[in-house]
Amino acid sequence: xxxxxxxxxxxxxxxxxxxxxxxxxxxxxxxxxxxxxxxxxxxxxxxxxxxxxxxxxxxxxxxxxxxxxxxxxxxxxxxxxxxxxxxxxxxxxxxxxxxxxxxxxxxxxxxxxxxxxxxxx
Numbered sequence: 595x596x597x598x599x600x601x602x603x604x605x606x607x608x609x610x611x612x613x614x615x616x617x618x619x620x621x622x623x624x625x626x627x628x629x630x631x632x633x634x635x636x637x638x639x640x641x642x643x644x645x646x647x648x649x650x651x652x653x654x655x656x657x658x659x660x661x662x663x664x665x666x667x668x669x670x671x672x673x674x675x676x677x678x679x680x681x682x683x684x685x686x687x688x689x690x691x692x693x694x695x696x697x698x699x700x701x702x703x704x705x706x707x708x709x710x711x712x713x714x715x
Contacts, residue, residue, distance in 0.1 A: 596620040596705045598690050603710030606680055610714070614675040616690030616707055623666045628695035629673050630703055631664065633686035633712075641686075642698035646673065655698075658684075680714045687711050 598621070602614040616629070623629065627648025634640040643655045644664045652664050663676045673690055688710050691703035700706070 596692070598692060598705055598707035600688070600690055600707040600710040602675075603688060603712045605713040605715065608681055608714055610680050611676070611678045612680065612712060614677070614688055614690075614710060614712075616673045616675075618671045618673070618692060618705075621671065621692050621705065623668055623671050623673060623692075628693065629666070630691045630694065630697075631673075631675055632689045632691060632700055633684075634689070634709075635683075635686040638686075640689075640700055642700070644675070645696070645698065647695060677712070680712075682714050685712060685714050 597619045599617045602612060604612060606612055630645045631643045632640050633643055643658050645653045646664050646666060661679045666673045690707040693704035694702040
């Protein structure tokens with residue numbers, strides 16, 4: 595049984611930083627590998643923001659490139675998202691997802707976290 599548990603959301607002022615964690619149980623981030631992050635502003639469609647390959651390679655959406663950094667700790671089966679220079683338009687519920695490679699589509703991922711709220715003012 596795979597579970598993705600997210601944490602690290604909160605409220606921050608514009609220009610600030612937050613780090614999100616996604617702890618995977620029943621899923622090995624190094625072996626099984628591919629993961630992704632999405633976000634959904636209230637009342638708006640869900641947006642893909644980053645995909646991480648099994649080899650650690652990353653692809654970012656243009657809206658977060660240069661500000662967000664995804665990484666993973668294979669010993670802790672945890673994926674991190676470091677978010678710097680946050681803007682009000684980054685305000686959203688953030689989700690992690692696992693078990694799909696080279697895709698930006700939510701439905702392609704087999705597992706999804708419960709989400710964590712990020713608010714930038």
